[in-house]
Structures are given as C-alpha cells and as structure tokens.
Amino acid sequence: MRRTQVSMAGWVLCVTLVLAALAGAQGQSYQAFQQKHVDNPRTRLPARNYCNTMMARRGMTRPVCKFTNTFVHAPGMTVARACSRTPDGQGYYTTPNRLSVTICRLSGGSPRPPCRYRIAQTVQHYVRVGCRGGRPVHLQNTIP
Template sequence: ETRYEKFLRQHVDYPRTAAPDTRTYCNQMMQRRGMTLPVCKFTNTFVHASAASITTICGPGGAPAGGNLRDSTASFALTTCRLQGGSQRPPCNYNGGTSTQRIRIACDGGLPVHYDRAI
C-alpha cells in the first residue's frame, strides 16, 4: 500500500456510505477500513469528495501551508470519528460528527498522503 493508497483508504469515502446515524457510520467505516486492529485509531476524518477533487489541493486547488502541507481553497463535507472511552483495545466504539470545512493535507509527488486537519 503506497502512502497515497493509505490516504484514500483512511480518509476518502465518496459517495458517503449510507448509515442511519454517525455513530453507526463511524463504527462500520473504521472497522471496514482497517483502523480498529491491532488497536483502535483514536480519531479519523473521512472526506466525502472524489479522490480527484481532493488531489487538486496538491495543485491549483490549494495554497502552501508550510513544508509539504497545503490548505484547500474549497470546503469539503467531512465526518470525524472519535473513539469513545479510554481504551484503544478492540472492540472499538466511535462517535461521529459532520461538518463542512476547508482541510489541510500533506502532498507528495502531487498526491495527498496525509490528512492534517480541518481548518
């Protein structure tokens, strides 16, 4: 798995997977995308946009933010999943929140390789 492929697996869900609520969405997606073993990832954000539209941040759709970080000029629909309880040992239980915000990502070779944060 390349860094770009890992970014896609961990952060891109387009179109957004249907779920009755954000808690169910987060629990399903975190497990499906391999972020609950061997330990539960503490927090993760899914971007509900095509890989192509996110990749534009690495070019004309983004502005430099220091190092290899870039800030998107456009806003994106996001779902942020946070682990509930103190333990990172499975089974993992997540709660989620949705928002529409600009994002900061790291790029390498013109491709997104790391989700930094919403801005």
C-alpha cells in the first residue's frame, strides 16, 4: 500500500509540473501579450478609473493583484516592428519610435484583492520587448 501512495504522489507531482509548464508557455504568446499590454485605441475611461477597470478587465487582479502593468496605446503590429530590429545585449528589442503608454501601479500594500490601482504615468516611451517568432511575447520595460 505504501508503494502505491508513493507512485500516486509522483504521478500527481508530474501532472502538476506539466500543467505549470503549459501555463507558463501559454503566458508567453503574442495573444497573451496583446491581452496584457495592448489597448488601442486607448479605452475611454476617466483617468481615476482607467487602471482599476483595465487591470480587472484584462484578468490581472486574480488570484493576486499584479503589482504593475504597462498598456501600450498603439496597434499590436506597431509594437511587433521592434521584433525585426537588432536585439540588445540582453536579447530584447526596442520599438523604432516612441509610443503612447500608460503605466498602472498597485496602490496600497496588499497584493490580495480587492486590487486598487493608480496611473503612475501616461507618457511617450520606446517599448522594450522580448520576441518569439517575430512577435512580442513579453514587455520588459519602457524607455523615455
């Protein structure tokens, strides 16, 4: 009986690891990038409600509050132009032009819902991304 319990525990661990790997791979897709970071044209909301509404709509408030997120107000293919450029020393690509972005930050100390956000800034920045297959899959940061 003990051997069966060990085998079952190993099987459960294996399935858990496979599911975690699949979830990670799913998060690294062009579609996931667009869902998290592209808001074009910028959703018309009052500035005081923008981050709270967008973070909730885009699924970044469950199961925990994402600390910070950047929304790019340009078409996804405009951001994708970065992927055709030469990467920097860390393997990231930068857009050829500055793009309008809104950076949202969690306000308050708890990462547990309910999540409350504020606009840290809305600016024109170059966008630095990680690419796969010629498309952005990760937003690393923005550069003034």
